[in-house]
Amino acid sequence: MCNFAPVEFERIWDAVEDHVMKHWNVGRGKKSVNAPKDILFMTLAALKHCGSWETASTMFEMDLSPFQKMVKKFVTMLDPCLYQIFVLDEEERSTTRHLTLTGNTFANFPCARYATDVTFQQADRPVGGYNDAKTFFSGKHHLYGLKVEVSVIPTGVAINCTDWEKGSIADISIFRANKQFHTSALQKRPGEDTINDQGPQADRYQNDWAVFVDKGYQGLQDEFRTIQPKKRAARGPPLTADERSESDRISHDRVLVESYFGRLKKLWGVCSHKWVWDRQTYNMFFRMCVALTNFSVRCCPLRREDGEHYLRYEARLIKLDLDIEEAKRLKRQRARDSRRARLELHTRAAIRPANTSSRRSSVGSLTRGDSDVSTDFGS
Known part of the structure; x- marks a missing residue:
């Protein structure tokens, strides 16, 4: 019900009990009548099942408004603690030296510290004019939504996630906005200069480790030590066999971050369903889910099924886009059909009086002609 076995839930509670108490x-002010441990369980269940607050509150037979207020207040209190324990502390412990000594480096590129990518979540169209709303529209997904950048080390846990950005912001722009973290995290620490480093751009960035990014980050190699698949130039020749082989080796290591997104989306409905809550609370909910996903990965390492789940999530976004476009097409078709029908009615209404008047004039002329004939005949 909360994504964790009883033993695992107890471990989470042991980690945060002092902070909560x-x-x-x-x-x-008014105090909550529920025990803190029970509220933690309710919060985890809400994060897992929350397509709406009604769904979660019904599970615990609580009124909607008090349940929503209680969970939000509890997450606000707990989020900094969980993020510190399971994300920031993990970043401090998992240095490149530690990963190398424990044999937990990337298989093909041991010189890479972590892999970075951006995940997209659909959200409601913002209230306001078109100029305000279009900044949330993702050109890749053709949906309104929010983006968050996450960095994952070879052990499969995240060591950083950014605040949400609007859907129209480019992934490379989000990376550059998070420059302070990347500069610090990629810098070689004392004692790490003795580690063998024969990876890409080792001569140019002698004091930095590398980071995996995808094809959309072209040009970032001039600012950071990036490892990314080569992108075929527009109207250029196809990639050579060696270039395709190198891209496959890079993708084999970089796929870890997509597997992490798959685990994140699979565990927490609040991160995979359409975001309909207040955007001001998005960061704390997402950070808490990242911290809990790190704990899940420590209990059960990432698997291929997690990556496949993320592919299904991306396919669902594509289907949503196609369904929306089809609904728009049908709406336009109905509007055209209605307009055509109205024009036909107006045309028929305009033609009918003209035909009636012409028939009346012809009947009148025939009547006058008959009277003339009869008069002449009589004379």
Whole structure:
């Protein structure tokens, strides 16, 4: 019900118990009648099943408004602690030296510290004019939504995630905006200069480790030590066999971050369903899900099924786009059919009086002609 076995849930509670007891139900104001441990369980269940607050509140037979307020307040209190324990502390422990000594480096490129990519989540169209709304529209997915950049080390846990960005922002722009983290995380620490480093651009970036990115980050190699598949130039010759082989080796290592996204989307409905809540709370919910996903990876390492789940998630976004486009097409077709029908009615209404008047005039002329004939005959 909460994605974790009882033993795993107890481990999470042991990690955060001191923080919760120190910061929950303190100060002035009305106190919660539920035990903190029970609220933690409710929160995990809400993150897993939350397509809407009604779904989660019904599971625990609570009214919607009190349940929503309680969970939001609890997440606000717990998010910094979980993110520190399972994300930031992991980044400090998992240095390149530690990963090398424990044999947990990337298979093909041991010189890479982590892999970075951006995940997209559909959201409601923002209220306001077109100029305000279009900044949330992703040209890749053809949907309104939010983007977050996540960096994953070879052990399969994330060591950083950014605040959300609008859907129209390019992935490479998000990377550059997160320059402070990347510069610090990629820098070689004392004692790591003795580690064998024969990877790409080792001569140019002697004091930095590398980072995996995808084809969409072309040009970033001038600012950071990146490892990325080669992109075929527009109208250029096809890639050579060696270039395709090198791209396959890179993709084999970089796929780890996509597997992480698959685990994240599979565990937490709040990160995979359409985001309909307040965007101001998105960062804390997403960070908490990242921290809990790190704990899940520590208990059960990433597998191929996680990557396949992320591919299904991406396919679902594509289907949503196709369904929306089909609905728009049918709407336009109905509008054209309705307009055509109205024009035909107006045309018929305009023709009918003209035909009636012409028939009346012809009947009148025939009547006058008959009277003339009879008069002449009588004379």
